Amino acid sequence: MGWFGKKKNPQDALEKADKLMNKGLTGMMMKGFVPKEHRNAINQSLEQAKQAQMAATGALALTATAKVRTVRDTGKLINFDPVVILELDVTENDGSQYTKTLETLVSKLQIPRAGDIIGLAQHPANSSELVYMGPIG
Secondary structure (H helix, E strand, O other): OOOOOOOOOHHHHHHHHHHHHHOHHHHHHHHHHOOHHHHHHHHHHHHHHHHHHHHHHOOOOEEEEEEEEEEEEEEEEEOOEEEEEEEEEEEEOOOOEEEEEEEEEOOOOOOOOOOOEEEEEEOOOOOOOEEEEEEOO
């Protein structure tokens, strides 16, 4: 029941879900019973939740800012927060500018709108990827 145990950390919950999904006996059962496209969707949702957790805890440094061009809803929800597709005009800290499309989890309380300025960070596992950090200012 966990009455006298340590407090649960959201990062621990994500790691436990990843372990149950992809490793050990439960991972083998998932591969046997759950279709591949559903497993891929679950793993993608876990990755987006991990990115959101890292951004929320301040574990990532701001490496770029972006002006939102458009926001499209994907219809997916993770813990009742929407996953959206953002079309962005990105300006990196070194001054380089380009356009990028990013599918990311956003807080339902802070859904970016066209014209908003957002922060981006480098993904720790893949330096060519950017992670949504949230609105700036």
